[in-house]
Amino acid sequence: MNDNIKSIDLTDRVWNFLASVKLSVVLLLTLAFTSIIGTLIPQHKETSQYLQKYGEFWHGIFKTLNFYDMYGSWWFQFLLALLIINIIVCSIDRLSATWKIIFPEKPVYRADRFRKSEHRQSLTTAQAPEAIQTAITGYMEKHFRHSRTERSESGYLVYGEKGRWTRLGAYVVHMSILLLTLGVLISSLFGYEGRMNLPVGETSSTMILRHSDARVALDFSLRCDDFSVKHYPSGRPKEYRSELAILKNGEEVARRSLIVNDPIRYQGFNIYQSTYGRIPGDTFTLAFTDNASGLQINKKASMNEEIAMPGGKGTIIVQDYSNNFNFRGHNLGPTYLCMLIPESGDPRPLILPVEHPNFDRMRQGAYTISIKDLEYRYFTGLQISRDPGIPIVFTSFAIMILGFIVTFYMAHRQVCIEVARKNSGETAVLISGISPNRRPGMNMRVKRVAGSIERIIAQRNNS
Amino acid sequence: MIDSTSIISYVTFIFGASALFYAIGWIFKSKTAGNLGTAAMAIATAVNVGAFILRWMETYWVGYGHAPLASLYESLVFFSMTIGLIYLFVEYRYKFRTIGVFAALSAFLALAYASLPSVGSQIQPLMPALKSNWLIIHVMTYFVGYAALTLAFCASLLFLIKSAGKNPDTGVLGHIPGFKALDDLTYQMVMLGFLFITLGLVTGAVWAEQAWGRYWGWDPKETWSLITWFIYATLLHARLMRGWEGKRLAYLSVLGFAAVLFTYFGVNLLPGLHSYL
Numbered sequence: 001m002n003d004n005i006k007s008i009d010l011t012d013r014v015w016n017f018l019a020s021v022k023l024s025v026v027l028l029l030t031l032a033f034t035s036i037i038g039t040l041i042p043q044h045k046e047t048s049q050y051l052q053k054y055g056e057f058w059h060g061i062f063k064t065l066n067f068y069d070m071y072g073s074w075w076f077q078f079l080l081a082l083l084i085i086n087i088i089v090c091s092i093d094r095l096s097a098t099w100k101i102i103f104p105e106k107p108v109y110r111a112d113r114f115r116k117s118e119h120r121q122s123l124t125t126a127q128a129p130e131a132i133q134t135a136i137t138g139y140m141e142k143h144f145r146h147s148r149t150e151r152s153e154s155g156y157l158v159y160g161e162k163g164r165w166t167r168l169g170a171y172v173v174h175m176s177i178l179l180l181t182l183g184v185l186i187s188s189l190f191g192y193e194g195r196m197n198l199p200v201g202e203t204s205s206t207m208i209l210r211h212s213d214a215r216v217a218l219d220f221s222l223r224c225d226d227f228s229v230k231h232y233p234s235g236r237p238k239e240y241r242s243e244l245a246i247l248k249n250g251e252e253v254a255r256r257s258l259i260v261n262d263p264i265r266y267q268g269f270n271i272y273q274s275t276y277g278r279i280p281g282d283t284f285t286l287a288f289t290d291n292a293s294g295l296q297i298n299k300k301a302s303m304n305e306e307i308a309m310p311g312g313k314g315t316i317i318v319q320d321y322s323n324n325f326n327f328r329g330h331n332l333g334p335t336y337l338c339m340l341i342p343e344s345g346d347p348r349p350l351i352l353p354v355e356h357p358n359f360d361r362m363r364q365g366a367y368t369i370s371i372k373d374l375e376y377r378y379f380t381g382l383q384i385s386r387d388p389g390i391p392i393v394f395t396s397f398a399i400m401i402l403g404f405i406v407t408f409y410m411a412h413r414q415v416c417i418e419v420a421r422k423n424s425g426e427t428a429v430l431i432s433g434i435s436p437n438r439r440p441g442m443n444m445r446v447k448r449v450a451g452s453i454e455r456i457i458a459q460r461n462n463s
Numbered sequence: 464m465i466d467s468t469s470i471i472s473y474v475t476f477i478f479g480a481s482a483l484f485y486a487i488g489w490i491f492k493s494k495t496a497g498n499l500g501t502a503a504m505a506i507a508t509a510v511n512v513g514a515f516i517l518r519w520m521e522t523y524w525v526g527y528g529h530a531p532l533a534s535l536y537e538s539l540v541f542f543s544m545t546i547g548l549i550y551l552f553v554e555y556r557y558k559f560r561t562i563g564v565f566a567a568l569s570a571f572l573a574l575a576y577a578s579l580p581s582v583g584s585q586i587q588p589l590m591p592a593l594k595s596n597w598l599i600i601h602v603m604t605y606f607v608g609y610a611a612l613t614l615a616f617c618a619s620l621l622f623l624i625k626s627a628g629k630n631p632d633t634g635v636l637g638h639i640p641g642f643k644a645l646d647d648l649t650y651q652m653v654m655l656g657f658l659f660i661t662l663g664l665v666t667g668a669v670w671a672e673q674a675w676g677r678y679w680g681w682d683p684k685e686t687w688s689l690i691t692w693f694i695y696a697t698l699l700h701a702r703l704m705r706g707w708e709g710k711r712l713a714y715l716s717v718l719g720f721a722a723v724l725f726t727y728f729g730v731n732l733l734p735g736l737h738s739y740l
């Protein structure tokens with residue numbers, strides 16, 4: 001029995017804790033401050049870089065606290081989850097009360113609340129209360145959704161009210177945050193992203209996933225017909241443009257230019273212009289310079305082809321190409337790797353860096369061999385992704401903005417006009433207003449109503 | 464031919480003069496000085512708007528043709544313009560001028576900063592990632608938000624100045640609007656600012672999805688704008704709790720503004736995608 005009460009007490013306390021605005025204030029501030037960490041410590045870098053930058057001791061601490069993948073860390077995600085739980089519990093906790101406020105069976109107005117309001121204006125008139133009653137009720141009925149007149153000892157009170165429903169605005173905002181969370185969850189569970197480097201003229205349907213480097217076959221393929229880079233006169237890049245064709249079952253179904261900021265959307269996939277690069281063309285020229293005479297002989301060559309050296313000195317096979325060939329710690333840049341098979345003796349490797357035509361002198365053969373007339377081909381670097389969370393996330397944005405407009409710019413307002421005969425025989429008109437959900441600007445509204453009432457009374461005076 | 468950059472250097476001084484007039488009007492309770500402050504503010508803002516439009520045209524004359532919202536310099540010019548516009552509206556609505564000192568000073572400082580050689584006022588062509596209509600919407604909404612939050616900060620500052628005095632209702636402090644009115648204005652401006660920085664955050668996400676294929680990436684500028692957003696969300700909720708009024712809310716508004724400043728200027732010291740603005 002006793003235990004039972006205690007446990008109810010505890011659940012109540014947990015519930016109230018999770019429903020409190022105090023918790024949300026603490027959480028929001030904590031999220032703000034902890035988020036700073038990830039902007040000061042570079043995220044997702046190599047361990048060696050961290051060790052060099054922070055030293056053994058701090059690296060150990062940072063690693064334990066997950067500071068290198070801060071926004072994905074268990075504790076940051078926990079804070080976010082707690083905020084979401086806070087929103088849910090708080091909404092459930094308050095919705096029924098708010099509902100009763102918004103849709104009351106019979107709204108109750110308490111005159112003393114208005115008399116105590118800080119937003120007040122008063123005026124006096126020589127006309128009797130009854131004489132101006134229809135004018136005032138008419139005004140209130142016109143400008144407020146609900147209005148009601150009540151008798152008082154020496155006159156009457158006219159209440160006017162509007163905007164009860166705007167109290168739902170905050171709930172709309174909070175729901176939009178839940179929807180946003182759902183969208184982000186779907187993005188992270190079902191979304192994926194990869195890249196495809198596509199040389200001009202080639203077709204591919206394989207992309208390489210970003211995090212795992214796994215290859216994924218798409219059920220359509222892309223062909224790059226052209227790629228171009230434009231520059232401004234100052235040399236800044238102006239435009240990267242790929243001409244792409246989409247093929248389905250080998251048949252072309254669409255053709256489009258792809259530029260940055262204008263992705264292609266196709267069957268749930270988004271295709272972005274991401275990078276570009278160059279690869280060497282298929283054919284080039286091998287130049288053989290006779291070290292004795294200086295005479296040069298050129299021969300056309302292509303990959304994996306056997307080329308006979310001048311003067312029957314043997315054959316060369318071009319075997320491989322590297323964009324950044326590393327030779328004893330030096331980066332030689334784009335380099336062809338070949339095998340030289342002499343007339344007699346063992347085959348030996350031949351290194352031909354494109355940008356260093358004299359490199360082969362080192363070998364001290366009869367000829368110095370170099371690469372000439374190399375033509376490059378562009379490849380376009382595409383980023384391809386699929387993210388079913390996007391429509392949900394963007395919808396939540398729209399709802400959130402709508403909720404803000406309702407909460408911030410449409411208010412629940414109540415105005416009371418109290419008309420009473422004074423002992424002096426004059427009539428006192430007291431205009432007061434309350435914003436039950438404490439919106440600013442009530443003072444201004446009350447002044448405006450008072451101005452209108454004054455004008456209405458003055459008009460009656462004249463006529 | 465006179466260009467927008469030299470017009471802006473005049474505007475800087477008119478904002479400065481406005482701040483001075485407002486200050487004199489406040490301290491000596493001089494209506495004439497106050498009127499001069501308002502006049503200078505109105506002129507500076509109007510000419511600032513003109514210079515903004517002129518610069519837009521200039522981008523076409525040099526052959527690039529884009530909204531002048533693509534560099535730090537251009538954003539500062541737009542920022543001072545929005546501060547002027549929102550402030551004038553507030554002055555008209557609330558009928559008090561002490562805030563004008565800080566509003567005009569903020570606009571003056573923004574433009575003084577813009578005139579530094581390191582900021583660079585040349586018209587630059589847009590790089591491919593910036594060529595988007597979202598650039599205009601994103602930057603405009605953010606800076607309307609920032610301008611409103613700057614005014615919230617000015618009101619909070621006045622609140623703290625007034626509450627620091629022994630006799631807040633007499634002398635120079637007495638010329639400051641009442642606590643209630645300042646609190647009201649802070650809240651009003653935070654609501655406007657919060658709405659617009661949310662619009663900025665949201666349009667930024669939509670744009671990032673188009674340009675980079677992701678709507679959120681925790682890059683430092685994004686993260687700092689989220690930090691700012693969290694702080695102002697805190698302020699809005701703190702206000703709902705009894706006991707969190709007046710000074711404490713003013714401190715939160717100052718904290719939020721510090722986050723705005725860091726998001727705007729400080730993040731460039733950190734590495735990230737947004738480093739161009």
Ligand code: HEM
Nearest residue numbers: 019020021024083086087090170173177407437696699703
């Ligand atoms: C990032 C998350 C949040 C955002 C953007 C947000 C936004 C808002 C906004 C804009 C308002 C209206 C404020 C005003 O009228 O001045 C509001 C009200 C409110 N929020 Fe939040 N909120 C968030 C999280 C939370 C959480 C976690 C709670 C949990 C307790 C909460 C509880 C409330 C309550 C109780 C109100 C007042 C509702 C009413 O007036 O009936 N909010 N929220």
